[in-house]
Amino acid sequence: MSDDVRDRLDIERAMRHYAVGxxxxxxxxxxxxxxADGIxxxxxxxxxRETRDQxxxxxxxxxxxxxxxxxPLYxxxxxxxxxxxxxxxxxxxETGRRAADGRVTRVSGGGSYADTLARTPEGWRITERRVFLKWKHTFTVEDEVERG
Incomplete structure (x- = not known):
C-alpha cells in the first residue's frame, strides 16, 4: 500500500472516530x-467554538x-x-430526543466538515474541525423502536 493511500485511510479513520465517538x-x-488541543x-x-475536551x-x-x-460521512x-x-x-x-409526551423529537440535517489535520506519533488527528449546516428539519414522531 502506498504512503498516500495509507495517509488517506488514517485521515478518514480519524474523521470516523469523531462520528462514532x-x-x-x-x-x-x-x-x-x-x-489534545483540537478545536x-x-x-x-x-x-x-470549543476544544475537544470542552x-x-x-x-x-x-x-x-x-x-x-x-x-455518516461521505x-x-x-x-x-x-x-x-x-x-x-x-x-x-439524525438525532432523537424523548419529548415530554413520550414521542420522539427528530432532527434531520446535512452539511459539511472542513478539517485541518496533523500527523502525530499516534497517527493522523484533527487539529480543527469547522462545521457548516446546509439544511435541517425538526419534527416529532411516535417512538417506534426500543433502544438498548
Missing amino acids: LDERKWDEWDRAFT IDFTAMGGK MRERLSKPDPTWLFAQH NTVVAVDGDTATAFSHFQM
Whole structure:
C-alpha cells in the first residue's frame, strides 16, 4: 500500500472516530479523532467554538431525553502536504430526543466538515474541525423502536 493511500485511510479513520465517538458517546473513540488541543467550531451555524475536551465535558452530562445520533460521512476529499492535511466531507445527521409526551423529537440535517489535520506519533488527528449546516428539519414522531 502506498504512503498516500495509507495517509488517506488514517485521515478518514480519524474523521470516523469523531462520528462514532459522538454518536455512541464513546469518548475513547472521540479522543482518537483529535489532537489534545483540537478545536471544534460550530460558529458558522450559530454554535460554539470549543476544544475537544470542552465539548466532551458538555455532552457527557446526563441527559435523560437523549436517545440517539448518527452522522455518516461521505464525499470526502483529502489533500496531504507533508505532516499536515486538509479534508472536506459531507455529513448527514439524525438525532432523537424523548419529548415530554413520550414521542420522539427528530432532527434531520446535512452539511459539511472542513478539517485541518496533523500527523502525530499516534497517527493522523484533527487539529480543527469547522462545521457548516446546509439544511435541517425538526419534527416529532411516535417512538417506534426500543433502544438498548
